[in-house]
Amino acid sequence: MSEEYTPPKVWTWDKANGGAFASVNRPIAGPTHDKDLPVGEHPFQLYSLGTPNGQKATIMLEELLEAGVAEAEYDAWLIKIFDGDQFSSGFVDINPNSKIPAMVDRSGAEPFRIFESGAILMHLAEKFGMFLPTANPARAECLSWLFWQIGSAPFIGGGFGHFYNYAPVKIEYAIDRYAMETKRLFDVANRRLAESRFLAGDDYTIADIATYTWMGNLYRGEAYGEAATFLSMHEYEHVGRWVGEIDQRPGVLRGRLVNSAKGLSERHSAADFDSLPPEKLKGIVKGF
Ligand SMILES: N[C@@H](CCC(=O)N[C@@H](CS)C(=O)NCC(=O)O)C(=O)O
Numbered sequence: 001m002s003e004e005y006t007p008p009k010v011w012t013w014d015k016a017n018g019g020a021f022a023s024v025n026r027p028i029a030g031p032t033h034d035k036d037l038p039v040g041e042h043p044f045q046l047y048s049l050g051t052p053n054g055q056k057a058t059i060m061l062e063e064l065l066e067a068g069v070a071e072a073e074y075d076a077w078l079i080k081i082f083d084g085d086q087f088s089s090g091f092v093d094i095n096p097n098s099k100i101p102a103m104v105d106r107s108g109a110e111p112f113r114i115f116e117s118g119a120i121l122m123h124l125a126e127k128f129g130m131f132l133p134t135a136n137p138a139r140a141e142c143l144s145w146l147f148w149q150i151g152s153a154p155f156i157g158g159g160f161g162h163f164y165n166y167a168p169v170k171i172e173y174a175i176d177r178y179a180m181e182t183k184r185l186f187d188v189a190n191r192r193l194a195e196s197r198f199l200a201g202d203d204y205t206i207a208d209i210a211t212y213t214w215m216g217n218l219y220r221g222e223a224y225g226e227a228a229t230f231l232s233m234h235e236y237e238h239v240g241r242w243v244g245e246i247d248q249r250p251g252v253l254r255g256r257l258v259n260s261a262k263g264l265s266e267r268h269s270a271a272d273f274d275s276l277p278p279e280k281l282k283g284i285v286k287g288f
Contacts (some may be wrong), residue, residue, distance in 0.1 A: 023084070024083075029097070037088070041266075042075050042106075043105070044105060048258075058267070059212075060206065064172060067130060071107065076266055095115035101113075125205075131204065136249065138200065143206050144207075145207035146205075150279075155182065161224045170281070183231055204249075218248060220243065263280060
């Protein structure tokens with residue numbers, strides 16, 4: 001067990017607490033500097049980074065385009081969260097929570113902002129009538145799995161990923177607690193996917209897009225160092241079957257390459273993908 005810590009009566013901000021996010025973590029909200037966001041020509045302006053949360057938006061947009069919805073054209077601008085871009089005045093204006101992904105919908109008379117990956121998925125699904133069933137119980141099932149994912153991501157990322165991979169000290173209690181919860185969540189998905197092709201039923205939905213970006217990365221061993229071995233990912237065979245199927249979707253292959261050092265740092269047109277080596281669009285590229 002790690003060294004005991006006795007909390008003081010009043011917590012104060014110790015800037016030198018270390019860790020991968022030390023330079024950008026703050027206990028206060030709001031902008032740190034004045035800078036406007038760039039605006040491109042397409043109806044959707046996405047400000048993001050190719051992390052699992054960011055990939056939810058780019059996969060959704062690429063899936064819509066793949067399905068022939070030309071109105072879903074978008075510009076994807078890079079927000080470097082390790083450099084603090086999420087704290088610019090322009091970004092805070094569209095997401096007061098300073099987290100990617102955030103989007104501006106400029107498809108109508110008045111542009112409006114939308115932030116939180118789940119809200120972006122729902123907005124696009126409802127706007128274009130795709131990947132979210134309209135009738136119950138299918139709609140209820142899809143929303144249930146979608147919000148299950150949104151609620152559980154912080155335990156996987158902020159909990160397990162942080163303490164196992166990023167924290168400057170390895171704390172057994174914290175790693176145990178979040179490894180247990182992450183494995184429990186994989187077991188929830190595995191049991192569901194043993195009985196159902198996709199999370200919400202027979203059809204691929206925004207619940208799959210949201211969950212796949214997190215579980216796919218971990219299952220393939222592309223997140224948090226040796227986490228796939230540590231968490232015995234091979235135990236979740238139905239998750240593996242589902243990840244393998246979604247991996248092959250063209251919209252997913254493209255969506256995972258946007259705002260990514262492994263693909264396009266920014267995306268402003270379908271033709272941008274032509275600049276990449278063709279093998280990148282044929283199979284999943286490691287990491288993000
Ligand atoms: N609940 C949010 C979480 C978004 C989130 O955590 N984004 C991370 C990257 S994956 C971020 O922007 N971190 C920057 C920071 O914490 O300063 C969502 O689903 O959109």
